[in-house]
Amino acid sequence: MTARVVLPGLLRDLADGAAELPVELEGPAPLADVLDLAFEPWPILASRIRDERGEIRRHVNVFVDGEDAKRAEGVRTEVGPQATVHVINAVSGG
């Protein structure tokens, strides 16, 4: 089964223009693993979303089937095998 990681427009150049990245999952998996799989070919893209500790950056939000992962269990939030993961730049900055 395939989960989808949907990228914000500002980051798509870092994935050769892809709007979303498919991730093959056999069952539920932690968000960290899903992001690792999705971004494995795109390490610079990965660094824009998570720091070197693996934490989601402060002004980046990741939603798993519409639920804000930071309000759930962060990168340990469970992702279903057909889930949609949205990566969105937070409404902040200047």
Next chain:
Amino acid sequence: MTQTIVGIGTRKGLWLARSEDRRTWQVDGPHFLMSEVLSLLFDTRRATPRLVVGFRSSHWGPSLQHSDDLGATWVEHPEGSIRFPEDTDTALKATWQLVADPHDPQVVWAGTEPQGLWRSEDGGETFELNRGLWEHPHRPEWGEGFGGGAIHTVLPSPVDADSMLVAMSTGGVYNTRDGGRSWTPGNTGIHAYFQPHDEWPEFGQCVHKVARDSATPTRLYAQNHRGVYRSDDDGVTWTSIEAGLPTNFGMTAVSNPARGDSVWLVPIASDGERIPPGATLQLQRTDDAGATWHTQDAGLPKPSYTNVLRDAAGTDTHEEPGLYVGTRNGEVYATLDGGESFTRIVEQLPDVLCVRAVTLP
């Protein structure tokens, strides 16, 4: 015909001003739009000059990229140039300083937030954390200034490859004499009025910028949060040289590469009144290592309520050096006569964080 390039790092990107005569300028940019450009290095030690830039996006975090064609194209290391090792449980916030090593043409030093010193042996593509400073027992007591806690000054000694000074606010000056294995605070004589329990501590001072004298490598100048000092023993002890200045507060200090005992400061009225003294944007220059100072404001706007941040001034490498000063209201002023007169070369940029310049043959 030589070309001079002024790199202007701002809160919202990098601009490059180029000139063949240092009077008329062509400006291109922004590069890295919407990123704070905090550090720049023009590395002329290589066969092809390299521009290294440290910046951070409020959304996408810090990055470091280099260009071997002076800004036409940029390269980012796929694994990241500066990554804190896993055992530190720390994430990089920003690179505040990039400095060419005076002894090894492949070595570049970086100062970061949080307070890390890093060494690159491949011209700034990948860096290794200096463990001696990172594991210093004083680390838990180092503080964060308004902009964050960072190594903002990195001054390798031009005569001793094992000797280096770094500075942070708050924390103060630290020196190594053994190639970075051990570090000793060098703040004797620097007043810390904001620590009422001990106003002359071993460390914890709020040093804003340190500059090394161009003729006497063991002579240094420090602009502090209230206080201007000189060291004649390579950054171990300091004496006040603030007499004659309109104010002892400011952010930056720049050595005059053409003349020893000569340094520029850009005074700010006070920490509680961050405008130029008397609303007159000005530089203060000494030519006698701080014994006397004179005001330089010809060509600068008046009245003015803007400031110059700690890295927003720098000199080019021309045999008759130009000095370039960037303001928080997005202007850059140039002087080709040592500060006696200024000309505005850029305006209407975002607030300027960092200015570095180079003159290429």
